[in-house]
Amino acid sequence: MDNLNEKRLEQDDIFDSYFKNLTEKERAVFEGGISMGALFHQFVGTPISMNSKGCLEEAIKSAMENQPFIKKALININLEIAENDYVSLTGEMLDVTLIVGKEKEYKIRLNYIPELNYPLMYVED
Amino acid sequence: MDNLNEKRLEQDDIFDSYFKNLTEKERAVFEGGISMGALFHQFVGTPISMNSKGCLEEAIKSAMENQPFIKKALININLEIAENDYVSLTGEMLDVTLIVGKEKEYKIRLNYIPELNYPLMYVED
């Protein structure tokens, strides 16, 4: 084993030592919550049109799937405006599913709940 | 009971129904993770000097404690620059403790870990 791998291994041990007090599910919802809070503040406010919608969905998906704990991200932006119009992305438009976890998988969700008039983040069974 | 209170009660029931699949600890670390991810992306990049450090710490603290699930937030920005200089706030400078939870309390931490060369978010015992 070369030095770089030894170093990486040692780093992983240090890293893991910070999460020994969490069950797999607790770790999954913690990491999923961090990613969801970051996604919200990273992308809300971006100018968006019907034309650029697909591309922004793809960029958010890539940004999320770049993170080690996220296995898969499904991003849908609910937008119904005229072809030549543009608006700022709001939390209410976002419909996001993040699949997180190592052994078991957990679904972290963000979507607008009409009864609450609120874009809610929760864990879906 | 007036109509407004009835409505608020109904909303709380709908709200709570989304979190029945989480233990108290799972809920606490989920909400704490969301707040930590949001804090990071909300404030990293803000111009800061030795003079404005205290005020930014106070603003972050207030923003965090405005959120219903956060009982208390302790914010320290590690900054050592000349009096007349300014830089952009980075994750490495942040030392944050969020106290979350309803009955029991959980400590969500963000601080720079020298061995990892990384600002880590984790749950402290």
Added chain:
Amino acid sequence: MDNLNEKRLEQDDIFDSYFKNLTEKERAVFEGGISMGALFHQFVGTPISMNSKGCLEEAIKSAMENQPFIKKALININLEIAENDYVSLTGEMLDVTLIVGKEKEYKIRLNYIPELNYPLMYVED
């Protein structure tokens, strides 16, 4: 003159060489525009209450005045909510004046214009 000052001087010359094609007013409104666009995206979305309003105003003011081209920043957040409530800061709430420029001073403004139903950035005489 020591080496550090020589280096700083040389850097300033290189820096200035990029702005020779702008009049003083063009430079002032360019730098003011950058700061205003940055302010908007940096702080919109921050959780705010009546209690934390003053502190956030002060933090935005400090962040702006840390930038070399900004002489003075006046920040007012128009917020009228219940004492125990909190909301996310929106562009509509912001009333900002940035005084920019070296010799002459220019006023860069951001405020909500009711006739346009829009938070407008413009240069005030």
Added chain:
Amino acid sequence: MDNLNEKRLEQDDIFDSYFKNLTEKERAVFEGGISMGALFHQFVGTPISMNSKGCLEEAIKSAMENQPFIKKALININLEIAENDYVSLTGEMLDVTLIVGKEKEYKIRLNYIPELNYPLMYVED
């Protein structure tokens, strides 16, 4: 002319009245500065890999070209990391050209200047 068009016309008159004190070039560099400051704070921090680079460039380009004053945006992210690695987008990685203006065109630039060790925003001839 129908009512909607009359209203739109009136709004444009009100809008234009705020910019009568700017020459065409002053207006162009002001709007270009706002967009550049916003772009920087909107996208810096986004997780990025070699794989998602193209998609993020396209999303930034679309977001910029959605704004009425921006005629064209050229976005290049300078990134050289391993295929399976990811980092947060920094200002140093961004090479941006915004073509702004109505009659004449002006080039607003953001790119890393090695002599300054700094990602500089300026107006290119």
